[in-house]
Amino acid sequence: MRLSGGVRTVGAIALWSLLSTLAIAAPGSSNTARSKLSTPWTDEANSAPVPLADYPRPQLVRKDWLALNGRWDYMGGASLPNPANGQSSPPSFPRNPESIKVPFPPESFLSGIMRDLEINMWYRRTFEVPRQWNQGRGWNNGPGWGWGPGGHGPGSQRGRVLLHFEAVATNSVVYLNGRQVGQHRGRWESFTFDITDLLRPGDNTLVVGANDPHDGLTSEGKNDIDQGDYTFTSGIWQTVWLEPVPDSHIRELTIRPNLQESKVSVQTNVSGSRGTVKVSVLANGRTIGSGRGGNGTEVTISIPNARSWSPDDPFLYDLQVQILDFRGSVVDEVTSYFGLRSISLGEAGGKLHPLLNGRFVMQLGPLDQGYWPDGIQTSPTDTAIQNDLQNMKDLGFNLIRKHAKVEPQRWYYWADKMGLLVWQDMPSMWYPDNQLPWEWQTIIHQHYNAPSIVTWVPFNENWGAYDVARITAWTKSLDPSRLVNGNSGYNNAPGYRPAPGDPGNGDFDDRHNYPGPGDVPEPSATRAAALGEFGGVGLMIEGHMWPGVNHTAYEMQPSVQALTSRFVELQNDLDPFIQERGLGAAVYTQLSDVEHEVNGVLTYDRKVRKIDFAKARVAVKRAIEAGNRLAKRMEGYEGKEGL
Numbered sequence: 313m314r315l316s317g318g319v320r321t322v323g324a325i326a327l328w329s330l331l332s333t334l335a336i337a338a339p340g341s342s343n344t345a346r347s348k349l350s351t352p353w354t355d356e357a358n359s360a361p362v363p364l365a366d367y368p369r370p371q372l373v374r375k376d377w378l379a380l381n382g383r384w385d386y387m388g389g390a391s392l393p394n395p396a397n398g399q400s401s402p403p404s405f406p407r408n409p410e411s412i413k414v415p416f417p418p419e420s421f422l423s424g425i426m427r428d429l430e431i432n433m434w435y436r437r438t439f440e441v442p443r444q445w446n447q448g449r450g451w452n453n454g455p456g457w458g459w460g461p462g463g464h465g466p467g468s469q470r471g472r473v474l475l476h477f478e479a480v481a482t483n484s485v486v487y488l489n490g491r492q493v494g495q496h497r498g499r500w501e502s503f504t505f506d507i508t509d510l511l512r513p514g515d516n517t518l519v520v521g522a523n524d525p526h527d528g529l530t531s532e533g534k535n536d537i538d539q540g541d542y543t544f545t546s547g548i549w550q551t552v553w554l555e556p557v558p559d560s561h562i563r564e565l566t567i568r569p570n571l572q573e574s575k576v577s578v579q580t581n582v583s584g585s586r587g588t589v590k591v592s593v594l595a596n597g598r599t600i601g602s603g604r605g606g607n608g609t610e611v612t613i614s615i616p617n618a619r620s621w622s623p624d625d626p627f628l629y630d631l632q633v634q635i636l637d638f639r640g641s642v643v644d645e646v647t648s649y650f651g652l653r654s655i656s657l658g659e660a661g662g663k664l665h666p667l668l669n670g671r672f673v674m675q676l677g678p679l680d681q682g683y684w685p686d687g688i689q690t691s692p693t694d695t696a697i698q699n700d701l702q703n704m705k706d707l708g709f710n711l712i713r714k715h716a717k718v719e720p721q722r723w724y725y726w727a728d729k730m731g732l733l734v735w736q737d738m739p740s741m742w743y744p745d746n747q748l749p750w751e752w753q754t755i756i757h758q759h760y761n762a763p764s765i766v767t768w769v770p771f772n773e774n775w776g777a778y779d780v781a782r783i784t785a786w787t788k789s790l791d792p793s794r795l796v797n798g799n800s801g802y803n804n805a806p807g808y809r810p811a812p813g814d815p816g817n818g819d820f821d822d823r824h825n826y827p828g829p830g831d832v833p834e835p836s837a838t839r840a841a842a843l844g845e846f847g848g849v850g851l852m853i854e855g856h857m858w859p860g861v862n863h864t865a866y867e868m869q870p871s872v873q874a875l876t877s878r879f880v881e882l883q884n885d886l887d888p889f890i891q892e893r894g895l896g897a898a899v900y901t902q903l904s905d906v907e908h909e910v911n912g913v914l915t916y917d918r919k920v921r922k923i924d925f926a927k928a929r930v931a932v933k934r935a936i937e938a939g940n941r942l943a944k945r946m947e948g949y950e951g952k953e954g955l
Contacts, residue, residue: 347421348859349685351917352699357422357692364415366694368478368551369502370725371761372565373647376445380518380552384437386412388430388547395432395521396483398495402519405436414552415478417545420688433547435520441473441511445556472508472557475518478550478720482530483523489516499524499531500718500739501754502550522547531751533716533739534681542907545689550720560584560635561644567631567761568610568793571654571669574618580633582607587635587643594630595619604636620669621651621763623710626731628763651728651763655794657819657840661942663894664835666795666819668733668766674890674939675733675766675897676883676932677711678704678913679845682719683906685858685916689717696918697723700903701730703914707925708932713844713899716740716772718755727764735767735797735899740775742808748776748783756790767795773804773824774811781815788818795819800844803831820844820897826866827878829885835894843889843898847882848911851875851922856915858907865911866901876924879913883931890938898935 347354357363362382367373385405393403414437416423418430475486481499485492488510496503510516524546528536535544566579580589591611592602605611619627631648657664660672667673680700684691691697697719704712712727713735727734736759738752752770759765770787771777777799784798798815801824805811814821820842821833828846835841850865851872857863869875882900889895904912913923 347686349856349917351684351686351692351696352919353692353696354422354686357416357686358413363413363422364551364691364694366722368476368553369721371567371648371721372562374555374557374645376442376556378439378442378554380437380439380554381414382437383411384414384435385409386418386425386433386435388418388425388427388433390429390431392432392434393521394523395434395485396523398485398492400492401490402436402487402521403434405434409436414548415550416687416690417481417547417549419543419545420690421686422690422692428544429526430546431523431525433522433524435522435548436517438515438517439554440515441554441556445473446471470559472506472559472561473511474555474557475505475507476502476551476553476555477504477520477548478502478552479718480520480522480548480550481524481535481546482532485521487519487521497530498751498754499535501751501758502721520548520552528742531739531741531748533737536740536742541909542683543688549688549690558584558635558644560587562589562633562635562646565631565633565646565648565761567648567650569650569652569654569763571618571620571652574616574652575612575614576629576650576652577610577612578631578633579610580605580607582635587637590634590636592632592634594632597630599632615652618652621653621728621731622668622673623731623733626651626729628728648761649728650761653763655766657795661891661894661945664837664840665894665896665939666766666840672896672939672943673710674895674936675711676886676900676935677709677713677732678900679715679902680704680712680904681715681902681906682717682723683904683916685907691723694722698726698730699918700914701726701732703921703925704732704903705730706929707913708929708936710936711735711897711899712903713737713769715902718759721759724759724762724764728762732764733766734762734764735769735800736765737769737772737800740772742776749786752783752787753790756787760791765794767797767819769797769800771799771812773801773806774799774813775806777802777812780812781817784815784818795840797822797842797844800824800842826901827882829882829889829898832889832893832895835896840896841894842896843886845899845901847879847900847902849875849878849882850910852910853915853920853922856917856920857905857910858916861908863910864908872922872924875922876927879923879928880931883928883935886935887938890935891942896939 365379412423418425483497485495488507493505534541563581563583568577578591590604592599593613601613603611603613628649634645635643656667658667665672686692711733716739770783780799788796796818797820798818800822802814803823821839822842822844824845826848833841848866850868904914905916
């Protein structure tokens with residue numbers, strides 16, 4: 313599959329080199345600031361009245377919804393009221409406030425603000441609930457609205473309206489029509505408020521406050537003011553949206569595929585009055601099985617002629633989940649999907665390896681930090697996400713390590729659909745260790761259903777690491793169906809606090825070596841071996857680099873040809889470690905350049921492939937095939953801790 317917004321070869325970059333440094337807002341946009349570096353999607357995102365308007369929750373889909381992305385009133389600054397204080401009413405806005413484009417963070421070009429360290433941020437917009445949401449639903453007993461004071465009063469509603477935030481950093485408070493709706497703390501998780509009782513006919517005024525001190529006291533990844541590497545991301549940085557639901561509605565699904573027994577179990581969490589839950593499994597649009605149960609119970613469905621999910625064949629089954637009343641009528645309905653796959657540890661060639669669907673598959677792919685020059689940690693468009701992942705598929709990789717960041721749900725949807733294994737990091741926190749457990753638990757819970765995620769990584773290189781063995785074991789207890797890499801690259805010590813080092817437990821012994829491969833670990837009786845980061849070889853492409861910084865890499869090369877040769881050499885160097893020493897996974901640094909770092913296989917603006925993909929793909933495939941040859945030599949084994 314070839315997606316729009318693709319990269320260009322080095323031979324065609326001269327004009328783009330000039331344009332990328334002079335990029336300005338699209339005609340008709342209110343953003344007149346200059347972009348430091350544009351992507352192929354900058355103009356589209358900048359001119360869109362509603363950016364990132366794709367359905368934000370692909371594993372729990374309803375037909376009706378309304379994106380609130382777009383232009384909001386804005387004010388920001390450390391001297392403004394602190395939203396973390398949770399005052400009962402919002403502050404007043406100036407007569408002519410600034411305008412910000414949500415969901416791009418105020419640090420980004422696409423937001424229209426481009427200021428760092430606002431600390432306290434306030435957003436305001438009006439919206440009107442679509443009247444058609446009330447038509448034919450019986451949400452009230454007469455004409456007009458069925459919500460709040462404008463209808464028949466709280467408690468009489470036969471429908472609810474939910475306000476969803478995909479991510480706000482870090483301490484947020486929400487007001488509707490002058491009254492506080494609720495508060496949230498956390499950078500990476502989605503959260504929801506029921507705003508039904510505060511709605512009124514016509515315009516409703518929504519105010520959101522966000523406080524982001526960047527003080528290292530919460531999980532921030534690369535956003536900490538003391539240790540941060542790149543431009544920060546603050547405030548609203550993912551989609552805001554509305555959704556109408558019946559009083560009795562499906563809140564969430566927990567999907568547990570069982571490849572060994574060719575079945576899937578679905579647990580449904582229902583809000584409101586109880587009814588029967590019906591779950592149907594579909595393959596290529598045809599229902600192949602169904603079952604019924606109550607709220608909170610698991611419905612298990614056998615899958616005939618089961619087809620497993622893998623990077624080579626990322627087949628996804630569809631789900632239809634309904635609440636039925638006592639007459640058998642549908643009260644609520646959502647659609648979802650799942651992949652039938654297992655991830656476990658087991659022997660291959662006499663050594664412990666990670667197994668996919670009961671067979672050793674060498675996991676090889678890039679580190680991906682998910683930064684964009686125009687949106688910082690917010691991708692400019694959904695197509696931009698697809699483009700990144702498709703480039704990695706084109707390169708032959710089967711793995712992506714999502715490093716120091718949690719992405720919106722659509723990113724994982726495309727990884728599921730395209731077929732990429734994902735190692736998911738918990739973004740680092742630096743100081744008092746009082747937030748990671750509950751935020752990490754929420755992240756695992758919210759992304760539990762993604763078949764692409766095969767490994768959780770609670771700590772990286774001792775940054776913010778504490779009590780690592782306990783956290784590693786606890787992570788495994790939260791999700792026994794996946795592998796856990798307790799402290800990726802424990803051989804690195806940041807030095808700002810004592811390094812816990814190797815936890816000794818979990819599913820991987822994982823070291824980082826640059827350029828590498830270097831001292832690669834070997835499997836033990838309980839852990840597979842991983843090279844969690846290697847490579848880091850840089851190349852500067854004039855006109856496609858972040859301006860005003862000193863560009864760095866672990867090793868520099870002078871040309872595309874030289875970088876390609878070095879990339880191929882590093883992949884070839886993995887072969888003896890895979891076939892003789894039992895290496896099970898390797899992560900190359902990195903997918904794209906990021907600001908001062910120029911060690912990506914793509915430029916930061918995603919306009920240039922910095923290596924010859926045809927030659928590089930051969931080397932990547934050769935390394936993965938080394939694992940396949942090892943697997944083929946096996947005469948039989950049983951997986952460990954698999955589904």
